Amino acid sequence: MSLDQMNDLYREVVLDHAQHPHHYGQIGKDSVHFQMENPTCGDVIDVSAIIKDGNVDEIGFTGTGCTISQASASMMTTVLTNKSVSEARDLILSFSDLITGKEINDKKEDQLGDASLLASVAEFPARIKCATLAWHALDELLQKEGTSK
Amino acid sequence: MNWKINEVRKDFPILDQQVNGERLAYLDNAATMQQSRPVTDAVLHYYQTTHSNVHRGVYTLSNQATDMYEQAREKVAHFINTESSEQIVFTRSTTESLNLVAQGFGDAVVNPGDEIVISVAEHHSNLIPWQQLASRRSAHLKYIELNEDGSFDMDSATRVITKKTKIVAVAHVGNVIGIQNPINKLEQLAHKVNAYLVVDGAQAVSHMAVDVQELNADFYAFSGHKLGAPTGIGVLFGKSNLLAKMNPVQFGGEMISKVTRDVATWKKTPLKFEAGTPNISGAIGLGVAIDYVQKMGLKSIQDYEEKLMQRMLTGIEGISGVTIYGPHNTKKRLGVLSFNIDGVHPHDVATGLDLLGIEVRAGHHCAQPLMQDLGVAATARASIAFYNNMADVDQLIDGVKQVKEFFLHES
Numbered sequence: 006m007s008l009d010q011m012n013d014l015y016r017e018v019v020l021d022h023a024q025h026p027h028h029y030g031q032i033g034k035d036s037v038h039f040q041m042e043n044p045t046c047g048d049v050i051d052v053s054a055i056i057k058d059g060n061v062d063e064i065g066f067t068g069t070g071c072t073i074s075q076a077s078a079s080m081m082t083t084v085l086t087n088k089s090v091s092e093a094r095d096l097i098l099s100f101s102d103l104i105t106g107k108e109i110n111d112k113k114e115d116q117l118g119d120a121s122l123l124a125s126v127a128e129f130p131a132r133i134k135c136a137t138l139a140w141h142a143l144d145e146l147l148q149k150e151g152t153s154k
Numbered sequence: 155m156n157w158k159i160n161e162v163r164k165d166f167p168i169l170d171q172q173v174n175g176e177r178l179a180y181l182d183n184a185a186t187m188q189q190s191r192p193v194t195d196a197v198l199h200y201y202q203t204t205h206s207n208v209h210r211g212v213y214t215l216s217n218q219a220t221d222m223y224e225q226a227r228e229k230v231a232h233f234i235n236t237e238s239s240e241q242i243v244f245t246r247s248t249t250e251s252l253n254l255v256a257q258g259f260g261d262a263v264v265n266p267g268d269e270i271v272i273s274v275a276e277h278h279s280n281l282i283p284w285q286q287l288a289s290r291r292s293a294h295l296k297y298i299e300l301n302e303d304g305s306f307d308m309d310s311a312t313r314v315i316t317k318k319t320k321i322v323a324v325a326h327v328g329n330v331i332g333i334q335n336p337i338n339k340l341e342q343l344a345h346k347v348n349a350y351l352v353v354d355g356a357q358a359v360s361h362m363a364v365d366v367q368e369l370n371a372d373f374y375a376f377s378g379h380k381l382g383a384p385t386g387i388g389v390l391f392g393k394s395n396l397l398a399k400m401n402p403v404q405f406g407g408e409m410i411s412k413v414t415r416d417v418a419t420w421k422k423t424p425l426k427f428e429a430g431t432p433n434i435s436g437a438i439g440l441g442v443a444i445d446y447v448q449k450m451g452l453k454s455i456q457d458y459e460e461k462l463m464q465r466m467l468t469g470i471e472g473i474s475g476v477t478i479y480g481p482h483n484t485k486k487r488l489g490v491l492s493f494n495i496d497g498v499h500p501h502d503v504a505t506g507l508d509l510l511g512i513e514v515r516a517g518h519h520c521a522q523p524l525m526q527d528l529g530v531a532a533t534a535r536a537s538i539a540f541y542n543n544m545a546d547v548d549q550l551i552d553g554v555k556q557v558k559e560f561f562l563h564e565s
Contacts (some may be wrong), residue, residue: 011560
């Protein structure tokens with residue numbers, strides 16, 4: 006098999022997101038944060054968001070991690086910015102389904118944009134935690150903060 | 155060397171397979187070793203001919219099972235050279251052994267203001283039980299720092315071990331860097347101040363001969379599965395007077411001597427620490443795993459593994475942009491090689507190697523304080539056993555080159 010299958014997991018878009026992550030860094034003072042750790046490797050990600058009137062106006066993240074976790078975080082910020090809290094949480098669920106090998110409808114897959122390229126993570130079960138780290142962190146944040154703002 | 159690697163590998167049929175379409179190179183032996191055919195045969199034979207509970211029955215099968223279980227205890231005692239098999243307690247794992255010492259013994263001897271000394275390189279299983287003990291007993295947990303090559307800084311050890319020290323708990327061989335620690339020097343430091351020495355032998359037993367009397371360890375813990383036995387069987391050795399003083403932490407069947415409605419008394423060591431039905435087949439498998447390595451000879455194993463490590467070390471350090479943690483000297487390194495490809499996360503390295511049939515561990519290896527000390531979140535770790543061959547090592551070296559090329563060229 007050699008490394009051919011690597012190309013499925015680490016497509017050019019994935020590598021590009023990992024190396025040039027979108028929305029990397031701190032965002033404004035009004036932001037709320039949630040930090041999450043991948044207990045198997047010790048990677049930490051800090052996701053921040055500005056939530057106003059039930060809408061996710063801005064998302065940023067910091068932290069270090071593997072290619073999959075960094076690319077996934079970058080894709081997430083692009084996909085979920087300017088979504089309502091409920092839409093964002095719905096898409097987080099769809100993403101989680103996608104990379105655990107469950108089928109999602111075409112509309113949801115379109116909405117996930119670049120993140121849908123991570124579907125091949127389903128073939129690498131050990132890496133699912135890497136791919137979902139940022140999404141779970143944002144979900145926790147939205148659960149905690151989304152209803153109160 | 156009185157054995158041939160190709161013959162040895164025939165005893166480990168799991169090695170003769172393809173993973174992801176590639177020849178398997180199993181190099182995660184520090185996590186768990188594979189079991190030889192004699193071990194799995196013995197376990198199967200026990201279940202098919204002798205399975206029954208131990209120490210309870212008055213019938214033939216139970217007597218046979220009890221004999222096999224106790225013979226395994228004798229083999230363990232002989233293997234690490236204890237004075238008596240009564241000094242061997244069967245547990246579930248190294249972790250359970252160390253927790254038993256921390257709770258059953260530590261709680262009895264550590265008082266508020268006392269000190270417990272470990273090293274910054276300890277596996278969590280030899281760190282958290284002491285952290286918890288220190289918290290329960292209002293004691294201080296102190297750390298021996300490391301030299302740049304990962305060895306204990308003996309000046310630091312001399313400073314942190316004081317008259318207030320009650321317990322010194324360290325690994326015999328580190329699970330990340332693989333250095334054999336200077337137990338004899340620590341033993342002298344610990345006993346000089348009347349502290350007790352606890353040794354985590356999980357990474358030592360499959361790579362070198364262990365003699366607990368020579369080490370003068372008060373307690374010595376290890377897991378069977380790191381030695382080619384089934385999972386779920388662990389060992390705790392303790393000096394007789396200390397085991398007599400140690401309290402059981404699990405209570406129930408078979409560990410009691412007499413029970414009334416209000417009180418109970420315990421059996422003698424070691425049975426007072428083996429509440430409930432033990433891992434009988436695991437103990438029997440451990441006995442056979444010990445027979446196996448003793449037949450090969452620990453000295454022969456150590457010499458052979460040094461050759462494997464030399465090739466691995468030379469090959470990996472020859473790849474530019476790869477950082478190796480710990481000494482670049484095979485005399486100081488047993489079994490494991492932790493490394494990182496600069497700019498590539500170890501999880502990505504391990505996934506790439508897996509697709510090439512090479513199984514290594516990537517992560518913090520349950521040693522987060524050491525990772526903090528090394529300034530990394532995680533490392534990739536290749537670890538060898540006596541059944542590995544040069545082809546496994548070469549496959550790893552070539553795999554690391556390919557993975558590096560993939561990430562650094564594609565980027």
